[in-house]
Amino acid sequence: MKITCNRAKFLQQFQVAASVAAARDVRPILQNVKIKVTKKNVLLQATDTEVGIRLIVDDCEVHKTGEAVLPAKRLKLMLSESTAETVEIESADNKIIFKVAGKADIELDAWSPDEFPDVEDFEEKSYLEIPASTFSEMIRRTIFATDSENARYALGGILLEFQGDKITAVATDGKRLAFLDGAAVTTGEMALETAILPSKAMAFLERVLSEDEQPVKVGISQSRAIFKFQQAVFFTRLVEGKFPKWRSIVPETEGRTQIDILAGALLPDIRLADTVSTDYNPGIVFIFENGKMTLKGSGNEVGKSSVETAISYTGEKVETKLDPKFVKDFLRVLPADKLVSLYFASGEPVLAKTDDDYTYIVMPMS
Numbered sequence: 001m002k003i004t005c006n007r008a009k010f011l012q013q014f015q016v017a018a019s020v021a022a023a024r025d026v027r028p029i030l031q032n033v034k035i036k037v038t039k040k041n042v043l044l045q046a047t048d049t050e051v052g053i054r055l056i057v058d059d060c061e062v063h064k065t066g067e068a069v070l071p072a073k074r075l076k077l078m079l080s081e082s083t084a085e086t087v088e089i090e091s092a093d094n095k096i097i098f099k100v101a102g103k104a105d106i107e108l109d110a111w112s113p114d115e116f117p118d119v120e121d122f123e124e125k126s127y128l129e130i131p132a133s134t135f136s137e138m139i140r141r142t143i144f145a146t147d148s149e150n151a152r153y154a155l156g157g158i159l160l161e162f163q164g165d166k167i168t169a170v171a172t173d174g175k176r177l178a179f180l181d182g183a184a185v186t187t188g189e190m191a192l193e194t195a196i197l198p199s200k201a202m203a204f205l206e207r208v209l210s211e212d213e214q215p216v217k218v219g220i221s222q223s224r225a226i227f228k229f230q231q232a233v234f235f236t237r238l239v240e241g242k243f244p245k246w247r248s249i250v251p252e253t254e255g256r257t258q259i260d261i262l263a264g265a266l267l268p269d270i271r272l273a274d275t276v277s278t279d280y281n282p283g284i285v286f287i288f289e290n291g292k293m294t295l296k297g298s299g300n301e302v303g304k305s306s307v308e309t310a311i312s313y314t315g316e317k318v319e320t321k322l323d324p325k326f327v328k329d330f331l332r333v334l335p336a337d338k339l340v341s342l343y344f345a346s347g348e349p350v351l352a353k354t355d356d357d358y359t360y361i362v363m364p365m366s
Helices: 007-018 072-081 132-140 199-208 263-276 324-332
Strands: 002-006 033-037 042-047 051-057 060-064 066-070 086-092 095-100 104-109 127-131 157-163 166-172 176-183 185-187 194-198 215-220 224-229 232-237 257-262 284-289 292-299 303-310 318-322 339-344 350-353 358-362
Touching: 002 007, 007 033, 007 042, 007 051, 007 072, 007 086, 051 199, 066 086, 072 095, 072 104, 127 132, 132 166, 132 176, 132 199, 132 215, 157 199, 157 215, 176 324, 194 199, 194 232, 199 232, 257 263, 263 284, 263 292, 263 303, 263 324, 263 339, 318 324, 324 358
Parallel strands: none
Antiparallel strands: 002 060, 002 086, 033 042, 033 066, 042 051, 051 232, 086 095, 095 104, 127 185, 127 215, 157 166, 157 194, 166 176, 176 358, 215 224, 224 232, 257 339, 284 292, 284 318, 292 303, 339 350, 350 358
């Protein structure tokens, strides 16, 4: 095979494929990226057997069709270090030849493409479609609450629930819970009503999905999930195990004290109050009373903090102690102008909700 490509665009797409390649040498060939060049398109493939991607590359001129295995790390380095507008990549006799006209001619040893497994294409008959920006936001607002260390439940991933034309993303580590609903369009009948997807795969999707409203197609089987977006197909193995019956622990808002505050107003105050916290004395005391919010922190052999802010609240005094990290994680994924409704009840978990179907629950500290 032989192609000439726009260097910057090829690098951008090659980096996406290379990030899926195996990081360890369980099967050394999988630390590379397979390229397949036809008269129709240029296709990159990478997999570590747990996840995999097929990606069609833009802006390449095909001189000769064929297949090759590209050394992921070294080729990425070459593309990054070069400043040329275009580069030429050719394979011959299990060699990869990288050329920049009038500048560089580099030859690398390569694996036989016959030894590299092809990544499956998207051929689902039953799937749902959800805007890329919506799905990316669902991942971003839940992934921070996962826990890969929990031995009892499969908490090291994000639970997806499929209910008609709605998809729900859920994550918990046992001390907090985050979930967000999104509208979807379903074709056919989904094979499963729920699936747990690993955090690594979801983090990749959150990173590469575009900000526009182009749809992502999501197909689910008993052992894997497969996604089609833009010019890429991505698959991941599912997380095995049980997810907690999370809906049973979501409290009602009725009977709770409600306090509304902007995310951008609360986050810097928590950061400031948390400056005196230590590992031996974590936690911030949240105090809400008529017209003001006070955050109090303390640290052994460090000192104390008290941060006060005026708020539009009238009612009984409310006080609770929370892990500031858990609250900051929640606020960081929200726009500064997003209004958050906090619901308190004595000795009960704190419930936080926004107007776009996002809910967060965090346990109080003793």
